[in-house]
Amino acid sequence: xxxxxxxxxxxxxxxxxxxxxxxxxxxxxxxxxxxxxxxxxxxxxxxxxxxxxxxxxxxxxxxxxxxxxxxxxxxxxxxxxxxxxxxxxxxxxxxxxxxxxxxxxxxxxxxxxxxxxxxxxxxxxxxxxxxxxxxxxxxxxxxxxxxxxxxxxxxxxxxxxxxxxxxxxxxxxxxxxxxxxxxxxxxxxxxxxxxxxxxxxxxxxxxxxxxxxxxxxxxxxxxxxxxxxxxxxxxxxxxxxxxxxxxxxxxxxxxxxxxxxxxxxxxxxxxxxxxxxxxxxxxxxxxxxxxxxxxxxxxxxxxxxxxxx
Amino acid sequence: xxxxxxxxxxxxxxxxxxxxxxxxxxxxxxxxxxxxxxxxxxxxxxxxxxxxxxxxxxxxxxxxxxxxxxxxxxxxxxxxxxxxxxxxxxxxxxxxxxxxxxxxxxxxxxxxxxxxxxxxxxxxxxxxxxxxxxxxxxxxxxxxxxxxxxxxxxxxxxxxxxxxxxxxxxxxxxxxxxxxxxxxxxxxxxxxxxxxxxxxxxxxxxxxxxxxxxxxxxxxxxxxxxxxxxxxxxxxxxxxxxxxxxxxxxxxxxxxxxxxxxxxxxxxxxxxxxxxxxxxxxxxxxxxxxxxxxxxxxxxxxxxxxxxxxxxxxxxxxxxxxxxxxxxxxxxxxxxxxxxxxxxxxxxxxxxxxxxxxxxxxxxxxxxxxxxxxxxxxxxxxxxxxxxxxxxxxxxxxxxxxxxxxxxxxxxxxxxxxxxxxxxxxxxxxxxxxxxxxxxx
Numbered sequence: 001x002x003x004x005x006x007x008x009x010x011x012x013x014x015x016x017x018x019x020x021x022x023x024x025x026x027x028x029x030x031x032x033x034x035x036x037x038x039x040x041x042x043x044x045x046x047x048x049x050x051x052x053x054x055x056x057x058x059x060x061x062x063x064x065x066x067x068x069x070x071x072x073x074x075x076x077x078x079x080x081x082x083x084x085x086x087x088x089x090x091x092x093x094x095x096x097x098x099x100x101x102x103x104x105x106x107x108x109x110x111x112x113x114x115x116x117x118x119x120x121x122x123x124x125x126x127x128x129x130x131x132x133x134x135x136x137x138x139x140x141x142x143x144x145x146x147x148x149x150x151x152x153x154x155x156x157x158x159x160x161x162x163x164x165x166x167x168x169x170x171x172x173x174x175x176x177x178x179x180x181x182x183x184x185x186x187x188x189x190x191x192x193x194x195x196x197x198x199x200x201x202x203x204x205x206x207x208x209x210x211x212x213x214x215x216x217x218x219x220x221x222x223x224x225x226x227x228x229x230x231x232x233x234x235x236x237x238x239x240x241x242x243x244x245x246x247x248x249x250x251x252x253x254x255x256x257x258x259x260x261x262x263x264x265x266x267x268x269x270x271x272x273x274x275x276x277x278x279x280x281x282x283x284x285x286x287x288x289x290x291x292x293x294x295x296x297x298x299x300x301x302x303x304x305x306x307x308x309x
Numbered sequence: 310x311x312x313x314x315x316x317x318x319x320x321x322x323x324x325x326x327x328x329x330x331x332x333x334x335x336x337x338x339x340x341x342x343x344x345x346x347x348x349x350x351x352x353x354x355x356x357x358x359x360x361x362x363x364x365x366x367x368x369x370x371x372x373x374x375x376x377x378x379x380x381x382x383x384x385x386x387x388x389x390x391x392x393x394x395x396x397x398x399x400x401x402x403x404x405x406x407x408x409x410x411x412x413x414x415x416x417x418x419x420x421x422x423x424x425x426x427x428x429x430x431x432x433x434x435x436x437x438x439x440x441x442x443x444x445x446x447x448x449x450x451x452x453x454x455x456x457x458x459x460x461x462x463x464x465x466x467x468x469x470x471x472x473x474x475x476x477x478x479x480x481x482x483x484x485x486x487x488x489x490x491x492x493x494x495x496x497x498x499x500x501x502x503x504x505x506x507x508x509x510x511x512x513x514x515x516x517x518x519x520x521x522x523x524x525x526x527x528x529x530x531x532x533x534x535x536x537x538x539x540x541x542x543x544x545x546x547x548x549x550x551x552x553x554x555x556x557x558x559x560x561x562x563x564x565x566x567x568x569x570x571x572x573x574x575x576x577x578x579x580x581x582x583x584x585x586x587x588x589x590x591x592x593x594x595x596x597x598x599x600x601x602x603x604x605x606x607x608x609x610x611x612x613x614x615x616x617x618x619x620x621x622x623x624x625x626x627x628x629x630x631x632x633x634x635x636x637x638x639x640x641x642x643x644x645x646x647x648x649x650x651x652x653x654x655x656x657x658x659x660x661x662x663x664x665x666x667x668x669x670x671x672x673x674x675x676x677x678x679x680x681x682x683x684x685x686x687x688x689x690x691x692x693x694x695x696x697x698x699x700x701x702x703x704x705x706x707x708x709x710x711x712x713x714x715x716x717x718x719x720x721x722x723x724x725x726x727x728x729x730x731x732x733x734x735x736x737x738x739x740x741x742x743x744x745x746x747x748x749x750x
Contacts, residue, residue, distance in 0.1 A: 015744050051529040053731070070532070078529040084522030089323065100315050101530040145526070 002065070004029040004153060004184040005050070010059035012045050019045040021208040022059070027186065027201070032179055034199035034216070035188040036297075038305060041205045043188050044081070047155055050186070051078050063153065074103040079146040081157040081188075085130045085138060092126035095145050102149040109148065116144040120170075135162050143171060147178060154178060155186045160194060172198060192298035204301065206308045216297070223295040223303065226268045229253055231289030232281050237262035240284045248277065257288060265293065312531050313539050320514065320543025325550065334551050338558040359383055360435070363399055363407040365392045368419060371410065375446055382435075396426055406431055408439060416447050490669050493693035496618055497664045499552075500625050500689055501657055507548040507626070508633040508653075511540050512646065515637030515730070524730045533727040541630045545623075610698060617695050617704065624711045625688025628718055629653065635722035638729030639737050660689035672697040682707050684714035721746060 005027040012020040020042045027033045037043050048054045050061060052068060061068045063075065086094055092113070099109035117123040120140050130138055139162045147154060156175065160168040176198065179185055187199060195202065195216075203213035212219060230253075232240060240262045244250060249267040257263055262284070268274055274292070281287050295303075324330055361383045364376055376384035385404070387395040392409045399407045406427030413419035423443060425431060449459060515537075518524040527536060636649040663686060667676045672694050681691040681699070687707045691699070728745040729737070737745075 014748065048731070053525070053528050073530050076529070078526065080522070080525040080529075082522040082525060084518075084524070084526065086323070086517075086523055087521055088327075097315065097319055098526065098530070101312055101527070142526075 002029055003027060004064060005186075006062040006065075007046070007050070008060050008062070010046070010049060010056045010061065012042075012049060012054070012056050018208050020049075020056070020205075023205065023208075023210045024059075025203050025210065025213055027184060029184055030179060030182060031200040032175070032185045032187055032198050034195045034202035034297075035186055035205070036190075036195065036202055036301060037205035042208045043205055044157070046205070047078070047080075047157060047186070047188065050153075050155065051076060071103075074149060075152050077102075077146045077149065077151040077154045079142060079154075079156045079159055081161070083139060083142050083162070085142060085145075087131040088129055090126070091128050091130060091133070091141055094130065095141060095148070098145045099148050102151075104149050112148050112150075113144070116148065120144065136164060136167060139163060140167070143174070147174075151183065153184050153186070155188075157188045158190070159187070160189070160191060192296065192301060195297040199297075202297070204304055206305050209308075211308050212300070212304050219300060220294055223300050225293065225295070226270060226274075227251070227293045228266050228268065228274055228277065229255060229263075229289065229291045229293055230266055230277070230281060230287070231255070231257040231261060231263045232285045232287050233257070233259050233261040234285035235260070236284075240281070243284070244277075244280065247280075255289070259288070261285065261288070263289070313535050313542075316531065316536060316539025317543040317546065320540050321546045323514070324510065324544055324547035330547065330551070334554050335558065338555045339562055342559055342562040360405040361385060361403065362435070363387045363395050363404050364410070365390070365395050365407060366410045367392075367412040368410050369412075370419075370450065371446065375442065382438075399426065400428065405435070410443075416450060420444075420447055489696035492614070493668065493696045494665065496622075496692040496695075497661060497689040500622055500692060501661050503548060503552070503622070504626055504629045504657060505654075507544045508630040510548075511544045511630045512633040512637035513643065514540055514544065515634050515726070516640065516643055516646075519638070519641060519730060519733075528730065533730060534723045537631065537634050537723055537726050540634060541627060544630070545626060610695070614695050618692060620708065621688040621692050621711070624708075624715055628684065628688075628711070628715045629657065631719045631722035635725040635729065638726040639732075639742060640729075641733060641736070645736050656683075656685035657689070660686035664690050664693040668693040668697075673699075678703065682710060684711045687711055724748070 003026045005025075007023060007025040007027075010020055010023045011018070023042070023046060035043050035046070045054070049056050050068075052070065052073060063072050089097075095113050096106060096109050099113070100106060104112070114123070117126065122137070122140060125133065125137065125141070130141070133141070143159070146156075154175075159171055159175065163171060172194065175185060175187070187195075189195060199216050201214065202216050202219060204211050214222075234240060241250065241264065244264070244266060248269075251265040251267070253263045253265045255263060266277060268277055274290075278287065278290060281290075359381055363385045364371070364387070366386070366388050373386070376386070378384060387398065387407070390398070392407070395407045395409075398404065406425055409424045409426065411419070411422055413422060420443065425436065425439065452459060452462065518527065632653050636646055636653070639649065640646050660680065663676065663680045667674060667680075668690060671677060677690060677694055680686045681694050681703070688711065691704070691707050695704075724746050725742055728748050735741075
């Protein structure tokens with residue numbers, strides 16, 4: 001398993017402003033790679049460099065092990081955050097034009113467009129002008145145009161904005177399917193629940209620097225606090241609390257158990273097995289709830305950014 | 310290369326399929342020619358009405374021969390009625406006015422005491438006509454008074470015509486000079502119009518891509534420079550098509566209109582010419598000089614003119630439209646363009662002014678020569694000078710300068726364009742543009 005894209009020590013300045021500072025990333029083939037970061041962190045600058053819209057001041061980008069070439073635009077599909085299509089051009093004409101700019105022949109583009117238009121059930125829009133469509137409809141067209149030339153690298157910047165939940169689900173499904181068919185996907189978003197749902201790898205950029213990157217599971221492990229949410233059915237919660245407090249750190253928990261009892265978040269010292277806690281709890285009553293509090297992407301994001309600044 | 314073709318095609322079609330393009334293309338020449346004919350038709354109808362002018366000649370110096378009726382004027386002798394009665398008659402209607410020539414022994418004093426009465430202030434051409442009638446009558450009277458035989462004066466009239474050659478042996482005439490001025494002026498003016506119309510159309514198209522935000526999708530597929538070039542060429546093709554259609558429509562409409570209104574083309578042209586031009590025309594056409602005219606047209610450096618026309622037309626258009634593209638890229642909407650438009654428009658307008666003010670009088674004078682070298686005015690000024698024959702080295706310098714500037718400006722515009730198309734929000738200043746020029750990639 002090799003890396004599709006390698007970003008090596010990329011730095012980019014706009015005048016006195018440093019947009020990217022020595023950023024390196026590797027993006028494995030066939031993965032969904034979440035590119036995260038607060039507004040203005042430098043994500044869009046990086047994406048534009050990968051798309052060869054701008055050039056880095058220093059550093060290099062390797063696609064499939066080779067430095068980026070002008071012709072590589074045919075292997076990359078890009079859905080920018082700020083969507084846009086020619087307003088007064090017809091849907092079909094426009095899709096054909098954009099596909100041809102990506103190097104598809106007209107007949108091939110037509111064939112593939114027909115497939116996608118049927119799939120999204122929008123064949124009837126072919127001769128409509130973009131200005132006649134709703135925002136969501138135009139987004140669908142834009143999605144198709146992005147993936148039509150079957151690029152090996154797809155870059156989605158906030159792909160779900162402007163979609164209702166049903167269509168967002170549809171697009172998410174399509175993105176995962178594209179990955180299963182072999183495409184590598186860079187996925188930039190602020191919606192952390194979709195990061196959990198879709199990403200295999202993430203990188204976090206803040207104030208022009210990369211602060212975290214790696215497999216999502218590894219990062220979660222790195223950020224785990226060994227805290228367990230526990231719930232024990234008992235008539236005497238005070239008793240348990242006092243016992244546990246002797247061995248562990250306890251924090252109040254906000255979850256509600258169905259029956260009366262003891263609830264708390266318990267932090268276990270590193271390297272100690274949670275089984276010790278569990279067996280201790282079973283002595284006092286029926287353990288109804290025992291769950292590791294795994295940090296979610298949102299927690300990691302907030303913690304990392306706060307730590308960085 | 311293939312992508313450039315795609316872009317040109319799209320830009321061309323986007324422009325041509327636009328409703329305003331269709332309206333402009335088909336309606337404006339019809340309107341223009343139509344209005345031209347209407348004005349001419351009306352003024353002709355106006356002239357056709359015969360004006361009756363009463364004269365009261367108390368001096369008894371004038372005869373019926375002096376006040377002969379013409380196509381547009383009838384003269385009525387009311388000397389018997391007296392001036393007061395005549396004035397009343399004119400006031401009652403039917404007459405345009407009355408000219409009163411009082412009795413006076415001194416011709417000098419008489420010449421200053423003639424009066425014209427009319428209801429409204431009279432047409433200036435009538436007064437001039439009457440004045441020249443009186444002047445020539447009095448001159449003749451004086452000449453006779455000096456004892457000079459008028460028939461001898463008549464016989465002594467002679468017309469001279471200077472034949473003009475330049476040192477390369479080309480023959481020229483006043484007529485050909487007017488022809489050269491006409492050809493040069495039309496070429497220069499056409500270039501200015503073309504740059505203004507299609508340069509701003511390039512600019513608008515850039516702004517449209519920015520406001521619809523499609524620009525980021527496009528530049529992830531093609532180089533910004535390709536996109537800019539494609540836009541410029543695409544718009545120019547649409548413009549040339551429009552000019553071509555205008556030419557054809559003008560021709561058809563003129564033929565149709567002239568057969569409907571009974572106005573011949575030559576009449577329409579001569580009516581706009583000054584007396585000298587008319588004279589030149591008449592001289593040329595009257596004799597067997599029609600042939601000479603045709604010969605002279607062919608003696609113009611036609612091939613050179615055509616080649617240079619194409620060169621300066623394209624050079625000027627590309628130079629200016631790349632600047633327009635850069636302006637479009639720098640701003641977010643059309644209202645912000647004004648501060649950048651002025652410096653672009655200025656040399657263009659200056660070129661036309663210089664052309665009309667100096668080239669016509671002195672095609673090879675220092676001002677004409679200098680401005681036909683400066684790249685921003687040279688396309689227009691040089692195009693106006695070319696028919697008069699410009700030394701080859703001047704043309705070479707001017708072309709070389711234009712070419713260098715063109716390459717430099719396109720490079721500069723492309724830099725501004727590349728940065729500008731992805732910049733939103735802030736209205737840039739000249740300082741910002743300067744900073745953009747220094748950005749790498």
